Amino acid sequence: xxxxxxxxxxxxxDIEASLRFYRDGLGMAVVMDQEFTGDWPTLFGxxxxxxxxVFLGDPAAPDAGIVELVAFEGGAGAVSPVPPVPMIxxxxxxxxxDLPVVLARLAELDVEVESRIExxxxxxxxxHDPDGVLVELIxxxx
Numbered sequence: 001x002x003x004x005x006x007x008x009x010x011x012x013x014d015i016e017a018s019l020r021f022y023r024d025g026l027g028m029a030v031v032m033d034q035e036f037t038g039d040w041p042t043l044f045g046x047x048x049x050x051x052x053x054v055f056l057g058d059p060a061a062p063d064a065g066i067v068e069l070v071a072f073e074g075g076a077g078a079v080s081p082v083p084p085v086p087m088i089x090x091x092x093x094x095x096x097x098d099l100p101v102v103l104a105r106l107a108e109l110d111v112e113v114e115s116r117i118e119x120x121x122x123x124x125x126x127x128h129d130p131d132g133v134l135v136e137l138i139x140x141x142x
Contacts, residue, residue, distance in 0.1 A: 007066035011076040028056035047074035096140035
C-alpha cells in the first residue's frame, strides 16, 4: 500500500483574498473550482449541504500536494486566534519555492515577511495568509 497525503483544506473568511495569496502570491494554479452538494453537516458538522471547493497545486506535478480552499454556504465557525507560539494541532503549511520570485509577488500584495532565517545554507521565510495561517517558504531554486 502506498500512503501519501492528498490535500490540506482551509476554510478562509474570504476565498477571493485567499486565492490572491495562494494563486497570485505563491504562484499555485487552480486545478479545480467546483460547487458540491452533499451531506456536509454529517461529514464535517457544516451548517449547510453546499460548499465551494478550490484545489490549488501544480498541474505538472500532481503528487506535489494540494491546498483546498473550502467555502461553506452559511460560513464556517469563528476565526481561531493566531497563536504566538507553536501549539498542538495544526501548525503551518510549508512550500518549496523560488524565494526571490515568490517574495516579489507577495510584496505586490502587501504581504509582509514575518521572519527569515538560514539553516545549512537554505533560506526559509514565514508569512501569514489572509486568515493568519502560518506559511513557511523554503528556497528551492528552479
